[in-house]
Structures are given as structure tokens and as C-alpha cells.
Amino acid sequence: MGxxxxxxxxxxxxxxxxPLLLDARTQVSYGLYRVIGIPTxxxxxxxxxxxxxIIGAIPLEELNEKVESLLEAAE
Incomplete structure (x- = not known):
């Protein structure tokens, strides 16, 4: 979100x-999860x-593989 x-x-x-939440003061993103770059x-x-x-951009194919793997494990 811009x-x-x-x-x-x-x-x-x-x-x-x-719902979408905004973490303008980075209390959650950095405070809890140490997110230091976007995208994460x-x-x-x-x-x-x-x-x-993963910090940084992910190729779409790799992203799809990771999501599919998690979905298969959830079945």
C-alpha cells in the first residue's frame, strides 16, 4: 500500500x-519481525x-512454488 x-x-x-492495517511507525513490521526492506x-x-x-523481490514462478507448497502441506 502506498x-x-x-x-x-x-x-x-x-x-x-x-481489513488492512497500516504500520506507519513500524511497531509491528520492524519492532516484532525486523522487516528492514520492501518488499518483504x-x-x-x-x-x-x-x-x-524473503527480503526483496521474488520471481513470480518462485513465489507460486512457495505458496503451492504451503497449500499442499495444509491439505
């Missing part, structure tokens, strides 16, 4: 069924355990 955009307006524009992808399994964190 700077200057409200979470509510982005949610409405994209038609998302879940966090892969979470069905139990809510963080399985992998």
Missing part, C-alpha cells in the same frame, strides 16, 4: 473482504508458524 493512501480506501478499491514476503503455514522470510 504512502498517503488510507487502508479503508485501498480495501474498498480492491474489494478485499478482510512472509510465508506462514496452516498452524500460523512463519516458515520463511
Amino acid at each position: 504512502l498517503g493512501l488510507s487502508p479503508w480506501s485501498v480495501r474498498l478499491e480492491l474489494g478485499l473482504p478482510f 514476503s512472509v510465508f506462514v503455514d496452516k498452524q500460523g508458524t512463519i516458515r520463511e522470510i
